[in-house]
Amino acid sequence: MNLTPHTHFDDGRIPRHVQYSALGNIYFYDQLIITEFNEGVNISYVTGIQLLMECLKHIGPKPFIIISNRVNSYSVQPNDYKYLERVPNLNGIAIVAKDSVSAANAMLESKFFTKAFAVFEDIKSASEWSQSLIDPDLTVAK
Structure with a gap:
């Protein structure tokens, strides 16, 4: 099945790769991974380890950020x-x-993660924050 990749950005960027799975879709941009999980799934180490391995395979050793786009x-x-x-x-x-x-659930989740973690209303803001973590020389507020 050949699906047209969804784009999350107004500037026309398209993902380098899209991974479709029973859990949802994962969109791979340069140093950014956007996840959109399906309605009702349970995301855990057990259910998500294969997707994590796929992420590492496509990203390689360079630094990256995950944006969880919670549309479901x-x-x-x-x-x-x-x-x-x-x-x-x-x-x-x-x-x-x-x-x-x-947003409240995400703030609770943030207590379990010691690396950078933030909640946003839109992908553009999340992407700008993410870029500031990848490239600290940018002037975007952290």
Whole structure:
């Protein structure tokens, strides 16, 4: 099946690769991974390890950021953030929350992750924050 890649940016950037799975879709940009998980799935170390391996394969050793675009409602095992912390080139996680409940859940999750973690209302803001973590010389506020 040949699907047209979705783009998350107004500037026309398209992902280098898209991974479609039963959990959802993962969009690979240069040093940015955007996840959009399916309604009702449970994201944990057990369910997500294959996707994490896929991410590392496509990103390689360069620093990267994950943006979780929460367009659907699903559950996350916050204790499993400890496994993501062990990925040396993962600089941080941004959550794009669709509503106040999703934002509150993300803030709770942030307590389980010691690297950079922030919640945003849109992908553009999350991407700007992410770029500031990848390239500290940028003047975007952290």
